[in-house]
Amino acid sequence: MNNNLPEKQPPEKTDWLLFPQEISRDDIEKEIKKTPIAIQKILNYYLLTDFESKYEEIHLFLKHFNENKKIPIAKINNPVIYKIIKTARSIQRQIHKLMGLLRFREIEGGYLYASFTSDFNIIGPLSLHFSRRFPEEKLIIHDTKRRKALFVEKGKLYEVVSLNTLPSDTDEESFFRQLWQRYHQNISITERENKKLQRQNIPLKFQHWLTEFKGSCALPQLDGNRENI
Incomplete structure (x- = not known):
């Protein structure tokens, strides 16, 4: 019996990676x-x-x-x-x-907060885009699927270490959010609704994060004069 077996190797020009080298x-x-x-x-x-x-x-x-x-x-x-x-x-x-669907809401402390989920880890490009678009604002952009958030201030990006709880929405934010929801409900014509077209333009996986698709439209009471808002 011949124990001198020939040396075996994959055919040339193949992508066989049974024992791949470590690639950094x-x-x-x-x-x-x-x-x-x-x-x-x-x-x-x-x-x-x-x-x-x-x-x-x-x-x-x-x-x-x-x-x-x-x-x-x-x-x-x-x-x-x-x-x-x-x-x-x-x-x-x-x-x-x-970039077109992300919705920011004003929370206490002067921050604009937006949350989303995505099939991909795209929080970096999104944060860079909005840091350029709103260079004077303080933003928190939160990928809830990956539990990762980036803080944007004066065009610079910082990673948020922990985001277990958030400050409450400001009174103005609550007022205008529900006003926006009420507006969308009032202009909607039930007989002309096209759910298929709606899902085509705004996929279901994104609708959860959009103001006009969630919550009650009852307007909260606000203190003070509203004329300056």
Whole structure:
């Protein structure tokens, strides 16, 4: 019996990662910076996923890109590349949608607070966007799914260590929130409601966070003169 078995190895040009080498985040980010801007954009979006295998997948993406530089990346027939491009597009769409749907409310202490959930870890791009849009405001943006919040003040971002409880809404916030809800209920025409179109423009997973979709429309009593509000 011959015990001198031949040395075995995977066929060349395969993505078999039965015993993958450890790939660090720093190494991947350095490699991404060496690629063209269009590729950097795709891969930086993909870094916002929660996939445990994302660094290995990006490593494979870069390997195929470097081996096929004369071929447009979208035309390289590879399941990893297809997955990354498709996911990056989904992330880009979700960021864009939440930039328009995120609702802030005024809480005590002079903060504007907004909470949301997302399929991806996009709190960074959202916070950066609103820090530029409202440079003079104090904002708290809260991803409740990941229990992560970022505090924005004067255009700078800070990570909130603990956000177990929040200050109450201000009286003005409560008044105008319920006024907004009441307005939406009053202008709605039941016979012309199109739930399918509504879900298309505002998916159900986002409606929970929108002022006009929750709460009672009964207006609270406010102290003082309302003319200056």
